[in-house]
Structure formats: structure tokens, C-alpha cells
Amino acid sequence: MKKSTIAVGVIIALGVVWTGSAWYTGKQLEKNVDVVVNKLTADTSKKLGAEIHSTVKDFHRGLFSSHFILDIAPVKGINIDGIKSNQSLQLNIDVDHGPFPLARLGSGNILPAMASAKLSLVNNELTKPAFDGAKGKSPVEAIVNFAWDGSTSSDITLVPAKYKYQNSSLTFEGASYHVDANASMNAFSYEGKSKKITVSGKNNIEMVIPGMTFSGHLNKTPFDFMTGDQRLDFESIRITTAGKPFARLDGLSFSANADLSADNKKLNAKGEYAVASLSVLGQDFGGGKITLDLASLDAVAFADFMKDYQQLSKEFVASTPAQQEDSIYILNKLKALIAAHASKLKKGEPEVKWLISWKNEKGEAALNLDYQAADTHKTLDDSASKTAVLDSQLKYVSGKLVLPVDMAIEVGKKGLMIADHKSEESAKAKATQGVNGLVGLGSMFKLITLENNTVKIDVRYSQGYITLNGKKMTVEEFRQQYGRLGSLH
Incomplete structure (x- = not known):
């Protein structure tokens, strides 16, 4: 048998396997998409404490790809100003079937995957202002790759846009970030970068953020809260009035880390706010940082506190607009929450340490507060x-x-x-x-x-x-x- 004949046979065999696998993936997707959407919707509704209705519409299955629209209906029990009861958020979803999704091949990725999905917003009555600001484009797009082991890898893009409201405007030059999640959805890592952001307001005040980066690694604990590390860095923040420099912050950063003790009984956490330099009207005031260190906080007590705090957040979102603007109402709710958990949070005698430091050309000051x-x-x-x-x-x-x-x-x-x-x-x-x-x-x-x-x-x-x-x-x-x-x- 000639080598060329063998080569052609191998190519045909691979084509048959690829086509058959893609057909099977598409068939499984069509059969299970409602089940998956319903589960995600139920989980989200549970976390929000409000009912959400999601529906798969216009499902079209092809040999190598499928398309459908995910319709997310109004959320009952939540007051969101400007959203009408008959409006819904819709997503265009295009799925390339495995084992070699065409979208991945087109980007040069030849590794096999179960599927690759592209998501974008549908331009409707609810999202039209966002599309108008993005010059007719979907303001956010995402490509989600599904591995055979159940893990996902997502690339999300926010397109350049400009929005105006009364005497204010927001000009955004775009952002992108990458998110990886394991099959159990209990471990995440992300990184991203935002381009220039300009905010203009009344009295000719303008704030410019040339760029910022963010990253993190998070793990879900047995107590249903996340631990890990996160970081946000601003290149600078510049504020001008009537076109003249007013204030500038360089090297502004926020970082946080949290982890459980080896026996999963104690939570330790640390957060830091830092600025390399602050200048106002040309006067350099130096730079400094604020660090909060929390040690030996009882994990069960903290989990109970977070559970009630999240419930309070849901109640706040579901409250009337008048209550949401009532500072006394909010303060009383927070006081009641703290009073209910104060004694439990003291279990294990946790320590709280604050370090505030500031440095200028004449020296460095430091304030330590421990409890x-x-x-x-x-x-x-x-x-x-x-x-x-x-x-x-x-x-x-x-x-x-x-x-x-x-x-x-x-x-x-x-x-x-x-x-x-x-x-x-x-x-x-x-x-x-x-x-x-x-x-x-x-x-x-x-x-x-x-x-x-x-x-x-x-x-x-x-x-x-x-x-x-x-x-x-x-x-x-x-x-x-x-x-x-x-x-x-």
C-alpha cells in the first residue's frame, strides 16, 4: 500500500472522529443546556435571596457549532432604579463543539477541549444605552473554554465606551481579564488590565486613571467564604479643575490576603492600602500606607457573621428607595448586626493590629494601634x-x-x-x-x-x-x- 494512500486514510479517519465527536458534543449540549441553566439560575437566586427566571431561546444546533439566546427575566423583590418590569437581560451564546473547537483553532490553540463558547449582550431596550456608549458594539464580550475535566478558562473583554449623564461623563478605553476556575468551582485565579478611564463632572472637575492592573487567587473554604490573595494597582490618579492640576496620587495599591489555620478553625487576614506619593496643587506631601492585620478570628463565628451580613445586603437591595437613602436606617441595621455577633466574634480572643505610616522629605511617622x-x-x-x-x-x-x-x-x-x-x-x-x-x-x-x-x-x-x-x-x-x-x- 502506498504511503500517500495511508496518509489519506489517516486524514479521513481523523475527520470522521472529529465530526462524530463534534456531533455528539452538540447533541449533548442541546439535551442538557436547560438543566445547566436551571441549576445556575437556582444557585444564583439562592445567593441573591430573590427569584430569577432564565430561559434558553432559539436553540440552533449545527454540526460544529450551536447558537442560543439566554434570557434573564426581571428579578422579583429587588428595586433597581431605571429597570422596568417587562425588561430582561439577554445574552447571545455561540458554542463551538469539541474535541477541537473552531474558535480555539482559529486563535492558534490546538489543544483539545470539550467546547468553547462566545458570549455577548443582545441590544434591546434594557441594554441600548450601554450599546450606544460603545458605538453599537456589545459593551462586554467573553470567550469561555470548557476543558474535559470540567474546569473553565475565560477571557473577558470590555470594549471602549463613553457614557454621559446630566453634567457628568465617563470615557473608558477598554479592559480585559482572564479567569480560570476548577471543575468544582471552588478555586479561582484571575488577572486583568484596564486602560485609561476619564471621569468628568460638574465645575470642570476631571479625574484620569491612566491604567490599572488586578489579580487574585481565591479558594472556597468549608465555611462558604473565600480565602486567598487579591491585588489592585493604579498607575496613577490625576485630578484637575478647569484644566489645571489639582491633585495626583502615584503608585496607589490595594492588597489583601486571607487564609485558614491548619485545623480550619481560625481565620487570619491582612489588608494594605498604599500610595507612593501624594501631591496637591504642586505640593508634595509624601506617601505612606495603612495595614490591617487580623489574627485568630474564629472561622465558624465569622461564617455566621458573613451569612447574616449577606442577608442584610439582600434586604437592603430589596428595600424601598427611601430606605436605601436613609443613613439612620442603614446605621441601625448595621448596629443590630454587630450587636448580635459581637460576643461570638470574640471567641478565641482574636487580635487586630493597625499600622499607619507616612513619609515625607523630613522624616517618617508611624502609628500602631493593637487590640x-x-x-x-x-x-x-x-x-x-x-x-x-x-x-x-x-x-x-x-x-x-x-x-x-x-x-x-x-x-x-x-x-x-x-x-x-x-x-x-x-x-x-x-x-x-x-x-x-x-x-x-x-x-x-x-x-x-x-x-x-x-x-x-x-x-x-x-x-x-x-x-x-x-x-x-x-x-x-x-x-x-x-x-x-x-x-x-
């Missing part, structure tokens, strides 16, 4: 002292401040130059007078120590004793020495 809750089930009677009540709530609370005097004067000087339009010389003189006055007052009351022209405060309360700058005393002794400053209650 550890007390997990006590003692019943206190009416005769219990205020100190006993306090000790039933916390193990300790402490604060440390390090503030170079020259740095404080520099910040005050630049603030006065901006706010009061003072000259640098007069602003420095007034700032120096004000800072030195406060330092002198603090020294007189022995609230601070001054070393190498740096103000320091170190105060800690624990189990009935206050230690201020190395001097330990009872709460009563502190009151006697510092008068009103000694009142903890």
Missing part, C-alpha cells in the same frame, strides 16, 4: 466596677506613635500654603508655632516623650493597669493624675 478581644463568659452583676466590665471585653489595647517634629511642621506648612494661600516663609513660621505649642503641651502633661526632636507616645491598657511611656499605674491613679484625660468611659 485583643477577651473571650469570657463571666456574668457581671450591677455592682461590677467599670474596670471589671472593661476587662470582660478586652485583653489589652495599645497605641504607639512616633512623629518627627520636622515632619509635622513640613506637613503643616504645605497645608497652610494650600488652604490659606500663605507664602512658604509665613506658613512655616505658623506651622512651627502650632506644632511646638502642641509638643510643649504634651510634655507638660507628661503625655509624650521627646527624643532626638521626635515625639513618642507609648500607651497600653491591660487587666486594670495603664502603662504610659513606661510608667505603670491603675486606672484610678491615671484618673487622679490626668483628670478628664483619665476617663476611659
Whole structure:
């Protein structure tokens, strides 16, 4: 048999297998698409606490691809301003069948996959404003690849658009991000990048974000909340008024990390906000960061808190527009939530640590605030002292401040130059007078120590004793020495 005949036979065999597999994939998709959509809809409705109706329409199955429209009907029980009861969100979905989806082959990816789906919005009454802003294009598009093991890989694109509302406008030059999810949908990773965003408002105020990046790795815990790490970085944020520079932030970033202990009983989390530099009206104020560190929070208590918090969020979304704008109504709801979970969240005596630091050309200041809750089930009677009540709530609370005097004067000087339009010389003189006055007052009351022209405060309360700058005393002794400053209650 000639080699050419063998080659032709192999090609024909591969074609038959590919065609047969693609036909089978399409057949299975047609048979199961309603089941999958109904399950996703039920899961989403459960999480939102409101009923959602999703319907598969106009299903057309081909040999190598299928097409259908996913219609997401109005959500009952949720008040969304501007959305009518007869409007629905619709998605165009084109699916290329496996084992070698044509869309993947067209992009140079020759690896086999179960299917590849392209999603885009349908231009209807509800989405028309979004399409108008994107010059007739679907404002968002996505390609989702389904692997044979059940995992998915998605590439999502937000197209350039411009939107106007009354005296404001938003110009968006587009964004893209990639999301991977495992078959069980309990582990995700993502990364993306946004291009230039310009927001213009009243009084000729404009904010420009040249670009930002974001990434994360998340895992679902046995308690139905996610742990992992996330990060968001802004190239810069520039604010102008009437075309003139007003403020600029460079190197602004947000990061967060959370994980469970080895026995899955404790949650540890850390978050950080940082800015490399801040300038206002040409005055450089330096840069700094705020870090929150949370350790040994009881995982079950946190899960219960998040469950009720999510329920509160659902109630808020379903509330009337008047309630949504009522700050007192919202505050009372939050207070009730915290009161209901305060004692449970103290289980295991979690620690909370804040670090606030700021640096300019004259030095660096740092403020540490630490707190550890007390997990006590003692019943206190009416005769219990205020100190006993306090000790039933916390193990300790402490604060440390390090503030170079020259740095404080520099910040005050630049603030006065901006706010009061003072000259640098007069602003420095007034700032120096004000800072030195406060330092002198603090020294007189022995609230601070001054070393190498740096103000320091170190105060800690624990189990009935206050230690201020190395001097330990009872709460009563502190009151006697510092008068009103000694009142903890």
C-alpha cells in the first residue's frame, strides 16, 4: 500500500472522529443546556435571596457549532432604579463543539477541549444605552473554554465606551481579564488590565486613571467564604479643575490576603492600602500606607457573621428607595448586626493590629494601634466596677506613635500654603508655632516623650493597669493624675 494512500486514510479517519465527536458534543449540549441553566439560575437566586427566571431561546444546533439566546427575566423583590418590569437581560451564546473547537483553532490553540463558547449582550431596550456608549458594539464580550475535566478558562473583554449623564461623563478605553476556575468551582485565579478611564463632572472637575492592573487567587473554604490573595494597582490618579492640576496620587495599591489555620478553625487576614506619593496643587506631601492585620478570628463565628451580613445586603437591595437613602436606617441595621455577633466574634480572643505610616522629605511617622478581644463568659452583676466590665471585653489595647517634629511642621506648612494661600516663609513660621505649642503641651502633661526632636507616645491598657511611656499605674491613679484625660468611659 502506498504511503500517500495511508496518509489519506489517516486524514479521513481523523475527520470522521472529529465530526462524530463534534456531533455528539452538540447533541449533548442541546439535551442538557436547560438543566445547566436551571441549576445556575437556582444557585444564583439562592445567593441573591430573590427569584430569577432564565430561559434558553432559539436553540440552533449545527454540526460544529450551536447558537442560543439566554434570557434573564426581571428579578422579583429587588428595586433597581431605571429597570422596568417587562425588561430582561439577554445574552447571545455561540458554542463551538469539541474535541477541537473552531474558535480555539482559529486563535492558534490546538489543544483539545470539550467546547468553547462566545458570549455577548443582545441590544434591546434594557441594554441600548450601554450599546450606544460603545458605538453599537456589545459593551462586554467573553470567550469561555470548557476543558474535559470540567474546569473553565475565560477571557473577558470590555470594549471602549463613553457614557454621559446630566453634567457628568465617563470615557473608558477598554479592559480585559482572564479567569480560570476548577471543575468544582471552588478555586479561582484571575488577572486583568484596564486602560485609561476619564471621569468628568460638574465645575470642570476631571479625574484620569491612566491604567490599572488586578489579580487574585481565591479558594472556597468549608465555611462558604473565600480565602486567598487579591491585588489592585493604579498607575496613577490625576485630578484637575478647569484644566489645571489639582491633585495626583502615584503608585496607589490595594492588597489583601486571607487564609485558614491548619485545623480550619481560625481565620487570619491582612489588608494594605498604599500610595507612593501624594501631591496637591504642586505640593508634595509624601506617601505612606495603612495595614490591617487580623489574627485568630474564629472561622465558624465569622461564617455566621458573613451569612447574616449577606442577608442584610439582600434586604437592603430589596428595600424601598427611601430606605436605601436613609443613613439612620442603614446605621441601625448595621448596629443590630454587630450587636448580635459581637460576643461570638470574640471567641478565641482574636487580635487586630493597625499600622499607619507616612513619609515625607523630613522624616517618617508611624502609628500602631493593637487590640485583643477577651473571650469570657463571666456574668457581671450591677455592682461590677467599670474596670471589671472593661476587662470582660478586652485583653489589652495599645497605641504607639512616633512623629518627627520636622515632619509635622513640613506637613503643616504645605497645608497652610494650600488652604490659606500663605507664602512658604509665613506658613512655616505658623506651622512651627502650632506644632511646638502642641509638643510643649504634651510634655507638660507628661503625655509624650521627646527624643532626638521626635515625639513618642507609648500607651497600653491591660487587666486594670495603664502603662504610659513606661510608667505603670491603675486606672484610678491615671484618673487622679490626668483628670478628664483619665476617663476611659
